[in-house]
Amino acid sequence: MRERLALSKPTRGACGFTGTWREFRPVVDREKCNQCGICQIHCPDGVIDEELNIDLDFCKGCGVCANVCPKKAIAMVREEK
């Protein structure tokens, strides 16, 4: 059947590996982290999972997680490029 209209399909990585946009990488200090999940709630891109692992393939390095962390357990570390 002919494709009549631009119909896009849901795809992981639809907009590429946005992790490459990053200037600063979030690094979690597991000692300080109390697993409250506030970072996970506020991540604009939803790249922090239930175990609070950050998917660096897609994390854009916005730093929201570090900013909202009540324990200051996330540091934004400059990417070496």
Place this chain on the structure above:
Amino acid sequence: MYEIRIHSRGGQGGVTAARLLALAAFRDGKYATACPFYGAERRGAPVVSFVRIDDLPIKVYSQIRSPDMVVVLDASVMDTVDVLQGLKPGGTVVINSEKPHEFPGFASYNVDLTGIALAENLAIAGTPIVNTPFLGAAAKLGIVSVDSAKQAIREMFSDERNVKVAEAAYEEMVI
């Protein structure tokens, strides 16, 4: 082709008169078109509408220039409009009026459609309905059959008084 021009005022139902007449002619088995000339009419302004009746399909859409018959549903429009304009020599004039009007060279008929409507208390928003009684007059002149005139009225109106006024006009008009 028989061509009729109807003069009335906005709100008097002249367009509906044309439609009723066309429908009746159509029920007689003829071809007919009813064609209002629409402007930005408002209640009270003079308006015209047209009816064409023929035994063959009608392909003409333009306005009627030289009608066989002119119908004047409101005699007062004659003050400002030349209702005889283009009327064929020997053509017919039908006027809604209590009194006869003379037009040399034309056959003139009058019938008090307004009075007939008022006798039946047939009015919309205070305006007497003159188009359904007119169909009785048209039938009297043989433009359409009486049966088709009544059928056309019943197809467009549920109030049986509309048929009654047509019958009354048929009886009253002298030819």
Place this chain on the structure above:
Amino acid sequence: MLTIATGNKAVAAAVKEAKPAVVAAYPITPQTEIIEQIANYVATKELDTEYIPVESEHSAMAACIGAAAAGVRTFTATSSHGLLYMHEMVHWAAGARLPIVMANVNRSLGPGWNIWAEHTDAFSQRDTGWLQVFVGTVQEAYDATLMAFRIAEDERVVLPVMVNLDGFSLSHIMQSLETVEIGDFIPPHHLTHALDVNNPMGYGPMTGPKDYFRFRWDIERSIRDARTVIQETEEEFARRFGRKYGPTEDYRCEDAEVVVVSVGTLGKEAEVAVDVLRKEGVKAGSMRLRWFRPFPDLDLKGREVVVIDRDYSFGFGGVVAASIRAKTGVECYNVIAGLGGQEVTYDDIAEFVRTRRIGEEMWFGVSE
């Protein structure tokens, strides 16, 4: 059933038979009677449709687009400024490949305000990807509207169709009308790309030049295929209901040395002009252009052609004349007539033919 009806009522009666699930519309003179009649059908339960009385024509087409995308049959009607106000969405409907059917009651454009017949409104939408048909009688308004649904929804087309009828001279005239029971003439509606929550997709997202170009080409390919679909549909309609239509309506053209080409009700009036001319010994014929998009192949070679345009493309010429010149290479006498409801009688048309000057343009009643 045989009855008598206006062009507007005929369109509404066809819509009742086609049973769209959604009708979204906004009133405008002289189209209003169509949507009033549909609203009546809905009120009396003669038509089971979702009637959406929108706040503008832009929204009328947008609502039809939303409804059609959800997979249902849709209809709207407009005219003149309404058509122009929805122009953006007219493009969108075709681009989104939605088989919407729209009646457009042809009317002129302001200023000055003028409510009478003219074709410039419809021709200004000719590049939108819609199929456009122009009708000449009340019966044809009904028949073309019915066929429009089947043509639009055909899998080979999947494009919207605009049925055009002349304001007042056809929309408000009463003529005989034979309504039909369509049975399965219009197959059940099925849109292969209807919204499906079980198969989520992005509809019409940002698209790069290469793919965009491909989708544009598919519109063109489909509108070319539509010629076949139109022909099949009109033949099937003739088989079932006895009335035959084609890309043009030709009258006494076989041996005609001069052919009058026109659109809409002028095309019927032109047939009377042809009869008048024939009596004078002029071998005249009339060709009423019905389909404007896709533009039909016209056989005009070796004849003198008089084109009456009830429209104008400023700085260029009559749209129909220009199209004929471009498509057939045949020169013509281009008469611009009937703009804003100007009266054009069969006598006038006969005179255009008698005084024809091939290669020239004449504005009837304005330029000598």
Place this chain on the structure above:
Amino acid sequence: MSTISEIPKEEYLKPCTAACAGCSSSLCLRYVLKAAGPDTVLVIPACCTSVIQGMYPNTAFNVPVYNIAFAAAAACASGMSRAFRSQGKKTNVIAYAGDGGTIDIGIQALSGAFERGTDFLYICYDNEAYGNTGMQRSGATPLGALTTTTPVGKTEFKKDLDAIVAAHNPPYMATASSAYPLDLYKKVKKALSIPGPKFIHIMAPCPPGWRYDSDRTIEIGKLAVKTGMWVLWEREYGKVTVSGPSKTAMKKPQPIDEYIKAQGRFKAATPAQIAELQQAVEQNIERIRKEEEGIC
């Protein structure tokens, strides 16, 4: 306030959208879609979201998205909703539009859809300018803010969209903020449980447009609420209730200075304009308080 545990774990945005780093709109969409679930169609007019879903042939959004022209979201959603209902489907129809597409070019369609009682949810995510095209002024841009078309700062106040929508007396309308995603989740949930036209107006800070560092997106949103620049409330069948975060803020709002100073877009705002903004905030708080008390 909802708790984290009741929020569905499903994500309907696949990693990753093309949104700017720190974009609050994609954060909002995460919660809108969590609340709405998979039986949902998003209707999206021209706005940032037309771009951030990704380019053909791929999309990051895992619900059907219907892209439509700028002015047409509410009307398109109107037709879609009626079509779904005519087919017996309960599918949520959510128009998700920016402030320009809502407050400016789309307001006629919005008004019509609400007047007709369309069964749908209209969400305006408001970043107070035409963000997608590089920050031009919109009717939602606040007094004093720099945009590319207000190079010395906007000289007019933000249009009161909520008053316009409220004039249609919808069964449910609310304001929300990307800084309070759980509050947003709860409001979308409630809105979708009510038949008829619903409206949610989300304040959505924009790092490049408002000129602040992307990590401060939540902080800026919270500052807006704490200063009273943005008040969170719900209006259910005419009854106004101030939402939790604004209850506290309304008792003793912080001066707006901190909110203003945090953003580069206000750097040309004059002290007089800031005073006017402060005054407007106080009047607005007072008005909402009275509405909540049923006084007006």
